[in-house]
Amino acid sequence: MPALPDEITRLLLSWNSGNEKALDELMPLVHSELYRMAKLYMRRERANHTLQTSALINEAYLRLVDQRKVRWQDRAHFFAVAAQIMRHILIDHARIYQASKRGAGAEKVPLDEAVVVNRQRASELVALDDALISLADFDERKSRIVELQFFGGLSIEEIAEVMRISPATVKRELQAAKLWLRRFMTNS
């Protein structure tokens, strides 16, 4: 049962006007809806092979937020929250997946290639999440930019809006962040 658009819209506006507590209330509401939709999208993906994070989050946004009451910048902020939530959803899932596929006997069952690919992806995702946490220790901005792009599917312009920096800076920061992440992940 999705939360009422009114409530989510109110929380979003409240948060955007500086009320950090509103975010705490907003997150779980968006989380359950995003989780539900993510599952739906994943299943749909297998048949048509098109999958866009931004489309998913946009759909959630349209469902959850009353469009008449918000400015376009609020949409970017919604996306920023959604990116963080998506990160949790996906990483949790990757960890569960890893754990479940390591279970006794799992290796003996004939699996098809997709499962092997998934197993590899799950560990890549978890490794990336670990690297992002390390990066955030000394450069939170870069970590956040990566999160917005990779987990939230935000465009450079949307990231610039959320982070209140120029698109050119977003690009450079992303590039440097990726170089660092790569170095971190190959070394660890």
Next chain:
Amino acid sequence: MMTPERWQQIDALLLAALERAPAERASFLDEACRGDESLRIEVEAMLSSDDEALSLMDRPAFEMAAGLFDDGKPELSAGQNIGHHQILLMLGAGGMGEVYLAQDLKLGRKIAIKLLPVDLSFDEARLRRFQQEARAASALNHPNIITIHEIGEFEGRHFIATEFIEGRTLRQVLQHKRLSLPRALDIAIQAASALAAAHDAGIVHRDIKPENIMLRPDGLVKILDFGLAQLSNPQSSTSDTEALTLDRVVTTPGLLMGTVNYMSPEQARGQRLDTRTDIFSLGVVTYEMIAGRPPFEGETASDLIAAILKVEPPLLHDYLPDAPTDLQRVVAKALRKDREERYQTIKDLLVDLRGLKKDLERTTTPSAAATATANGAAISTDNRASTATAASGIRTLFSIEYLTSKLKHRKAAAAAIALVVLIAAAVIAIALLRHPGPKPPAAHFQNVNVTRITTMGNAHSPAISPDGQEVAFLSSDDGHENLWIQQVATGSRVQIGPIGKGLEYGGLTFSPDGTYLYFVGDGDESDLRPTVYRIPKFGGPVQKVIAGADSSFSLSSNGRSMAFLRNDSSVNNVIVANADGTGERQVASRHEPDFFWAVDPSPDGARVACAGMRRDSKDLGAIVTEIEVNSGAEKTITVQRWRWIEQVKWLHDESGLIIIAQEKEGSDLQLWFISYPDGEARRITTDLNNYSNLSLTPDSKTLVATQVSPVVNLWLVPDGDASRAERITSGPGRRDGMYGAAWTPDGKIVYSSSASGSVEIWMMEADGSNQRQLTSGSGQTHSLSVSPDGRYILYVADHNGNRGIWRLNIDGSNPKQLTEAGAAPHCSADGKWVFYQTMEGDKRFTWRVPIDGGQSERLTNLPPDTLGFSPDGKLAVYIHSQDQTKKRLAIIPSEGGEPVGFLDLPPSTYRIQWMPDGRSLSYVDQQNNNNLWIAPLDGGRPRQVTAFKSSGVLFYAWSFDGKRIAVSHREIINSDVVLINRVK
């Protein structure tokens, strides 16, 4: 560890360097990092990966994670029902949907269920096309094609139920090793044979790859997913688009790499496909099996496609220096980029592959061939042929397996019959100990000559023409039954062609005028029951004679009447009809557990001889009964009983009958003469072959039959892992372990073998080496076991006519008779006693005798049907009760008392043994091709250990450490037609 200050330094330099052109970066860093070499190294290391973009983040996380979602939580869970299938567990998931192991609740078998993607339901055209193909594929009925049981829909979800194959995909095998050339060729041949059958039916697989080729532990290859390639393409609602297009591959990086490797050039181009695409893909698979790597490689999907379209693969010689030149030619021809230059039909490729294999066998020395087998390639052409022929209609299998395989036709009676036969299996070996030998010989068929008249190895079901000049027979080729006519005098023969139906029961029968051949084949859409057909001797349209025949059928020699059996629920009826199928009437019937198996009308049609199983207060066995057609009066003809009677035929003058029968467990199906009317029996043939499909000339002078040479070998299953099973004995005509096998505490195997001409006890190492004979003249040896201290072998034998339980020193010395009766001897845990069993009625009782000999005593504190003791000797297991749904075992203290636990097993289980760890029981399940299972005593789910397709496990024995299993398994090596003449 990097400090925030250090990172700020690096970050600043990184950003500054990124602002500059790559060529300028080095001089910039020279300047900026002056005096701090480690800083420069760090920044350069990061920059060096610049051109190699972080591939991980090319696509948003959400896309990468696709698939993790569904796989983490299966859509179906254990215990859930889909129609009459109960989900047991999820086997795997992928782009084509999820695969589950399930139990078919109706037929009590394990099946695999593939749940198709949910969106399929929305694409009617694609769904319909898939269903058409899957149905067509399911009709192929080829041993190398996975059997599709059902294509169904459940609550809006489409699924396919298929046979459950325990084994590994070729992909999994290739990950571990490159295959030996003979093994690779064998797999390619089996795959090509499957594709040939599919192509004949107009079905193109489109997605041949190692993931779709399943290898069973017994060596049989199964091709999966016919028709499924249709599903993988979402845009293919029009008929001319194909499974994979270049566009889709390129836009889905990584995801389809596994499949791209095996695409044909025309597939990569998105062109319309025909059967030749499968030829290319099989060529790729064959190349990879031999070379250990695929012929075309590329970093990305587009590179790979470019290679498929343009690059010639390296010569096989590069990987396998002694590869025959013909091999290179054959594989290269399959891999021609222009399909017009490729093999045009899969059959041409199949013929060449077989030729290669034959050449290889000719040039390989016997020892080299033996090594190839021992190296885990536990398969030979023989093995394959055996499975193929067995699956396609040779009916001379070990009768229990034969019966089991036929149970599907005797649905209602199935459980009861299985029960009866398994009791027979247990009972008769023991009961026969007390039986007198065969009666003295009668005059007829004193001497016969048996001449093999075919050498094809797959010939069966012969019929001799009324004038005795011709023999018609069938050969099983790639799932078809081909008809041949051979001249008896000259041996020349012509192939008439496929008979157009699957053979169900029995062989061919000539019409009295010699112009038609009758047989019992698969039913058609109007009537699914097995049906009697006839076809003109030299080919022509198949004509339906009469439907609903659940046995072979026979014509009277005056040509006026026919007889056959028909099952109706649990009742088994003898039907007599006019030769044209009219005037049908029922003349006798049997209720379970009794049943008939074979019938033959007397020459004048007035009586019918019926062979079948009868159970009475004493025991159970096969007999021949005569039934008066007009009155229905019955009379038993035979005096003795057999374990099984396969066929019965009257002699023309009614002076007697010929039967094909199995005397006791483990013995062969041989010809016997029964005098009429006094019913005395005498064995006609005395060899180590099995006979079936007997046909006589009207003067009874000449007989033809199928002769099958079975071989029983011992296999070693390490760590309970059947996929690593290896055959450890081999050799022509071997019967190793056919009457039992046991381990010594130090890991040697004691087994019965006929290698020296008679059945004796042998011993060898667990790898099959150092085989040595321990006994001679022991006669009818069976039920071997070894005492836990390793000092003695206990067995049942007939040393110099002294039948009973014997004890032998482990080195083969000092045979000592302990009892004059009994079976299944086992030493007690403390080594002091020998437990054994006797039969009274259908109950078995446990006795004990001191290991050094002496007075036997019956253990009256144990209930009847006690099967054995736990390894520590503290517990015993007995059959508490059994019905058609289960066999309930109870565990009790070995000194007797109330049950401490129960275990329910399928009713079709036998050879129940306690596992060495004391925590589980193992058993053989007849309903499942006599495969070995383990059931934990704590009530956990039983686990299947072996996965033999036919015949299965005859005997098995656990090593003392419980890690290894010695299994005896029967294979059919050759099936040919023999002519049997009476010698005056």
